Amino acid sequence: QKEVEQDPGPLSVPEGAIVSLNCTYSNSAFQYFMWYRQYSRKGPELLMYTYSSGNKEDGRFTAQVDKSSKYISLFIRDSQPSDSATYLCALLIQGAQKLVFGQGTRLTINP
Amino acid sequence: GAVVSQHPSWVICKSGTSVKIECRSLDFQATTMFWYRQFPKQSLMLMATSNEGSKATYEQGVEKDKFLINHASLTLSTLTVTSAHPEDSSFYICSARLYNEQFFGPGTRLTVL
Numbered sequence: 001q002k003e004v005e006q007d008p009g010p011l012s013v014p015e016g017a018i019v020s021l022n023c024t025y026s027n028s029a030f031q032y033f034m035w036y037r038q039y040s041r042k043g044p045e046l047l048m049y050t051y052s053s054g055n056k057e058d059g060r061f062t063a064q065v066d067k068s069s070k071y072i073s074l075f076i077r078d079s080q081p082s083d084s085a086t087y088l089c090a091l092l093i094q095g096a097q098k099l100v101f102g103q104g105t106r107l108t109i110n111p
Numbered sequence: 112g113a114v115v116s117q118h119p120s121w122v123i124c125k126s127g128t129s130v131k132i133e134c135r136s137l138d139f140q141a142t143t144m145f146w147y148r149q150f151p152k153q154s155l156m157l158m159a160t161s162n163e164g165s166k167a168t169y170e171q172g173v174e175k176d177k178f179l180i181n182h183a184s185l186t187l188s189t190l191t192v193t194s195a196h197p198e199d200s201s202f203y204i205c206s207a208r209l210y211n212e213q214f215f216g217p218g219t220r221l222t223v224l
Contacts, residue, residue, distance in 0.1 A: 031211075032211045032212075034212070034213070036215070041202070041218070041220065042217055042218060043115075043117075043204045043206075043215040043216050043217045043218040044155070044204070044215045045215070046212060046213070046214055046215070049211075049212050051211070088154070088155075090213070092211055092213075094211075097143060097160050097208075098145075098157060098160065099213055101154055101155060102154075103154055104154050
């Protein structure tokens with residue numbers, strides 16, 4: 001079993017839809033949770049960083065963490081074609097050096 | 112967010128030559144930097160972790176004599192691909208840690224002819 005599971009997709013939705021991206025993890029020692037967006041041939045861009053259960057909102061993006069279920073989500077409201085990219089969840093254990101990544105979900109927003 | 116730059120953004124070289132890639136944290140000091148490699152449509156593969164002033168820690172299967180990493184200061188790390196061969200062609204991405212957040216550079220596309 002992988003430490004972090006993420007559905008690779010691809011996921012295709014119409015413009016304006018709400019997108020839900022998810023990761024599950026098995027190790028309760030993970031304390032920090034990140035979502036990255038990666039466009040083709042570019043480095044990952046940090047979208048959201050959270051460390052507690054609950055919701056964190058930034059513009060059209062909401063990150064949700066449920067530590068009891070070991071489940072994290074990223075919601076994108078009013079999705080735009082420019083949101084088309086691969087989205088990676090990444091988790092970190094307190095004091096550890098290495099991030100543990102999900103496989104990434106390829107998302108396409110259709111105009 | 113914090114900014115990490117990489118130079119060059121792309122490079123083409125002949126087989127057998129060495130290539131150096133620079134990674135800089137522009138607006139913060141990073142005690143730890145990371146180098147990743149990424150093949151098309153695949154996830155990031157960690158190559159090594161470097162801490163300022165000490166030797167890099169390489170992941171299993173990564174040749175440390177081929178991929179030389181120098182973390183000379185809190186804002187600069189370099190990756191040198193020595194005696195590059197076509198199989199070294201890939202997308203190399205550096206990353207820098209600021210507390211518990213990690214920021215990535217834009218990547219360097221290496222093509223070895």
